[in-house]
Amino acid sequence: MSDIFNVKDTLTVAGKEYAYYSLPTLAKTYPHIEKLPFCMKIVLENLLRNEDGGQSVGKEHIEAVANWDEGAAPSQEIAFMPARVVLQDFTGVPSVVDLAAMRDAVVKLGGKAEQINPFIPSELVVDHSVQVDVYGREDALDLNKKIEFQRNNERYEFLHWGRQAFKNFVVVPPATGIVHQVNLEYLARVVMAAAVDNGDGVELTAYPDTVFGTDSHTTMINGIGVLGWGVGGIEAEAAMLGQPSSMLIPQVVGFELTGQLSEGVTATDLVLRVVEMLRAHGVVGKFVEFYGEGLNNMPLADRATIANMAPEYGATCGIFPIDQIAIEYLRLSGRDAAQIELVEKYAKAQGLWHDADTEDACYSSKLHLDLATVQTSLAGPKLPHQRINLADMHKSFSSTLETMTKDRKAAIKGKDRFEEEGGKQAQAKSLAAEPSAFCDVTSNFCSIVDINDEEYNLRDGAVVIAAITSCTNTSNPAVMIGAGLVARNAAAKGLTAKPWVKTSLAPGSKVVTDYLEKTKLMDELEKIGFYLVGYGCTTCIGNSGPLLESIEKGIEENNLVAAAVLSGNRNFEGRIHSHVKxxxxxxxxxxxAYALAGTVDIDMTTQPLGQDREGNDVFLKDIWPTSAEINELIANNIDAEMFHKNYGEVFNGSKEWNAIASPDSQLYPWSEASTYIQNPPFFEGMTMEPEGIPDIENARILGMFGDSITTDHISPAGNIDADSPAGLYLQSRGVMEADFNSYGSRRGNDAVMTRGTFANIRIKNLMMDGKEGGYTYYFKGDKATLKDGKQMAIYDAAMKYKEDKRPLVVLGGDEYGSGSSRDWAAKGTILLGVKAVLTGSFERIHRSNLVGMGVLPLTFKEGENAQTHKLDGSEVLSITGLNNGESKTATVTATRADGSTETFEVNVMLQTPKEREYVRHGGVLHYVLRHLASDSINAS
Structure with a gap:
């Protein structure tokens, strides 16, 4: 590492001397640095430290950030290198599978297996594999853990192999916590220190902790001043292999917070308001930085809650500065005293410290929120930014219900049952707030369900899932203790969750369990039905597990609009549960509270949740705790010893984890019999010469989609249907339906994942005239109309097109690929034979992932889309003028069955020279492989 600006300095902490690249010294030459946002100073230090004469980072890149024009549109490319990578197991397992496959490939190209190793610290937390199979009972945790290990033994064996085969790679075992909470409470350094070869020898160098994560909610770590964001597995793998990430210098939105939250308002309510405001403002591709006097009394956990949901407001990150509150959190969470001292001294030396005297930075645009104006709220029914004030929830659900049931008709079976059992139905226990209500399917859609030999009325709006889950909120003691107090107060009045509600409690770390037990609130949660089900990301990612058979049957019987209420960050269509709309x-x-009510079809501000033992109405206000009570419990019951105890031997794991055997070899011994781990076909037939970016001729449209198609629609997620291509494949391999597990757990098997791509039960291919699910038309030859097409699963059609040697294109609307950083949304796309994706606009991560897999991203010109060009999906497309990726635009010629054509220009969304190189090579992994193999061959 060079020092062309001569700015290196030293500081001493606990008797050790650390070198660092001084921003204040550089500011003497470039005074605008003093006005840079906190996050841009971190970016600047990253470039300064990694300057390499222009190969990746040159003087012009450093000067571009030092002289950052906050009002300019992003145009300057820079190369950012994170300090470390964090993975969760759903995205981490396929990343390690790719690294294992790369070892095989590099050997075939003439390199050595040992060349494929993480170059930077890479930490995987097994947190996405636990499902809520068992709930509402004391042994739920143990039983779910047992099922988890049975289901995932092959995957866990593979991870055991990886942790011994790869250097710089560690695994946090299952049943420890959610990756983002573990990252916040333990893994984050805030300031890194490493021995670095400066050309004249090795010196201990300090630098900001920056991180890429294979989960979009990696941004949670921004709450403690660590710059990081979610990337696809492909981009993470490149970083692990020492490749910087090309990005455009971003705009930074300053979000000023003032005042304090009102009594009874939570951090969750705050973040839902922030999400709403930033979505409306438009922050896709931008950094968001929070500042203002409102930070002075904002707990670190509240900051982490806001930072966590950056993907929901569309930003690359939402960061808070390092200040005294961050230092106090490091101390509370049991960090080493010398490390805490390093963080504080380094931050102050670099101008990264925030206090009351810190001057406001320059921002590209600004927003302001008075915290006192935030109201209690929810978000739904489909998107995280659909915020609803609690007082408006009843009215909002009525509108939602009208939309969702516009064309619904009562099932004949339901009417027959009503007529046959009319007298009995009047006696069935009511779901509605009024105890006298009964199930009248002639005027109100309703099913009778049997639960433990008792009958209940299941209506539209029934809460069938109530889950305290997800990194967003389970890291926050205030809302977790608040939930425990609501449970305590409800139990004291004799209330409990309604029988049809599947309740679950999945903390983000064992520390949460400790303080809930210490405050005796765990007992109170259990009294009303919320038992501990596991440590991990459960309902929020679709691992909600099955509902009771009678509940699922009741929903299906009258096509009911059932509801889920969860403390998560994602509520996309089809994500939480296939029976919940x-x-x-x-x-x-x-x-x-909603578990107690059993329905979302209620005004909680005016209607009772239920009745106490004396028959008196109990309202939400009667059981809601005060802020003072919550804060007192936090102050008296959470300490550093809890963190020391739970993280002292964090990598050791349970006896079940340590009993797993794994091979001891540098190359992984792939097994054809495995249905979890397979050698992916990405590198089949690969040579040392890249393919380039040729024009695309005579392509068929695999699917044509509307706006807001998320990666949950594209990437396989949740349960595997027995009749789906993936389900049929597993059955052909002898896997029983009960052992299918989830798509997420099988991400290491390309055969399953490719079959599940675009197979979401709620996705709508516009070619299919409103039909939901992963279907399309297969067209034989060049001349066909929609009515000539043969309807089939998207995977089956893609395989037929592959036999025809026909390239494929996918069309989409605005915000294509929003949501989680699912690398299989891109991997599945390329393995289906898709050469290009043409949309109105892309969400940042998915576009990057497509590039990383060698898929060409294109966008329509402003104001244009498939409809304005009168495309119905039956056309044959040719995309010309690509000029090996150098062209900013390309020409699309759509030829119809009658020979008529439609010609229009589109934008080529390759934003940097490095991105063009990646696509020319067929993806970033191919690019890295060729370079490593070339280095090895030249060295020998």
């Missing part, structure tokens, strides 16, 4: 994000205390 209306999904609402809420604070943990509200999750408890």
């Amino acid at each position: 209306a999904n609402y994000l809420a604070s943990p205390p509200l999750v408890v």
Whole structure:
């Protein structure tokens, strides 16, 4: 590492001397640095430290950030190198599979297996594999853990191999916590220190902790001043292999916070308001930085809650500065004293420290929120930014119900049952707030369900899932203790969760369990039905597990609009559960309240949740705790010893984990019999010469989609249907339906994942005239209309097109690929034979992932789309003028069955020279492989 600006300095901490690249010294030459946002100073230090004469980072890149024009549109390319990579197991396992496959490939190209190793610290947390199979009972945790290990033994064996085969790679075992909470409470350094070869020898160098994560909610770590964001597995793998990430210098939105939250308002309510505001403002591709006097009394956990949901407001990150509150959190969470001293001294030396005297930075645009104006709220029924004030929830659900049931008709079976059992139905226990209500399917859609030999009325709006889950909120003691207090107060009045509600409690770390037990609130949660089900990301990612058979049957019987209320960050269509159409994000205390009510079809501000033992109405206000009570419990019951105890031997794991055997070899011994881990075909037939970016001729449209198609629509997620291509494949391999597990757990098997791409039950291919699910038309030859097409699963059609040697294109609307950083949304796309994706606009991560897999991203010109060009999906497309990726635009010629054509220009969304190189090579992994193999061959 060079020092062309001569700015290196030293500081001493606990008797050790650390070198660092001084921003204040550089500011003497470039005074605008003093006005840079906190996050841009971190970017500047990253470039300064990694300057290499222009190969990746040159003087012009450093000067571009030092002289950052906050009002300019992003145009300057820079290369950012994170300090470390964090992975969760759903995205981490396929990343390690790719590294294992790369070892095989590099050997075939003439290199050595040992060349494929993480170059930077890479930490995987096994947190996405636990499902809520068992709930509402004391042994739920143990039983779910047992099922988890049975289901995932092959995957866990593979991870055991990886942790011994790869250097710089560690695994946090299952049943420890959610990756982002573990990252916040333990893994994050805030300031890194490493021995670095400076050309004249090795010296201990300090630098900001920056991180890429294979989960979009990696941004949670921004809450403690660590710059990081979610990337696809492909981009993470490149970083692990020492490749910087090309990006455009971003704009930074300053978000000023003032005042304090009102009594009874939670951090969840705050973040839902922030999400709403930033979505409306438009922050896709931008950094967001929070500042203002409102930070002075904002706990670190509240900051982490806001930072966590950056993907929901569309930003690359949402960061808070390092200040005294961050230092106090490091101390509370049990960090080493010398490390805490390093963080504080380094931050102050670099001008990265924030206090009351810190001057405001320059921002590209600004927003302001008075915290006192935030109201109790939820978000739904489909998107995280659909915020609803609690007082408006009843009216909002009525509108949602009208939309979702516009064309619904009562099932004949339901009417027959009503007529046959009319007298009995009047006696069935009511779901509605009014105890006298009964199930009248002639005027109100309703099913009778049997639960433990008792009958209940299941209506539209029934809460069938109430889950305290997800990194967003389970890291926050205020809302978790608040939930416990609501439970305590409800139990004291004799209330409990309704029988049809599947309740679950999945903390983000064992520290949460400790303080809930210490405050005796765990007992109170259990009294009303919320038992501990596991440590991991459960309902929020679709690992909600099955509902009771009678509940699922009742929903199907009359096509009911059932609801889920969860303390998560995602509520996209089809994500939470296939039988649940209306999904609402809420604070943990509200999750408890809706479990008590059993329905979202209620005005909680005016209607009772139920009746106490004397028959008196109990309202939400009667059981809601005060802020003072919550804060007192936090102050008296959470300490550093809890963190020391739970993280002292974090990598050791349980006896179940340590009993797993794994091979001891540098190359992984792939097994054809495995249905979890397979050698992916990405490198089949690969040579040392890249393919380039040729024009695309005579392509068919595999699917044509509308706006807001998320990676949950594209990438396989949730349960595997027995009749789906993936389900049929598993059955052909002898796997029983009960052992299918989830798509997420099988991400290491390309055969399963490719079959599940575009197979979401709620996705709508516009070619299919409103039909939901992963279907398309297969067209034989060049001349066909829609009515000539043969309807089939998208995977089956893609395989037929592959036999025809026909390239494929996918068309989409605005915000294509929003949501989680699912690398299989890109991997599945390329393995289906898709050469290009043409949309109105892309969400940042998915576009990057497509590039990383060698898929060409294109966008329509402003104001244009498939409809304006009168495309119906039956056309044959040719995309010309690409000029090996150098052209900013290309020409699309759509030829119809009658020979007529439609010609229009599109934008080529390759934003940097490095991105063009990646696509020319067929993806970033191919690019890295060729360079490593070339280095090895030249060295020998």
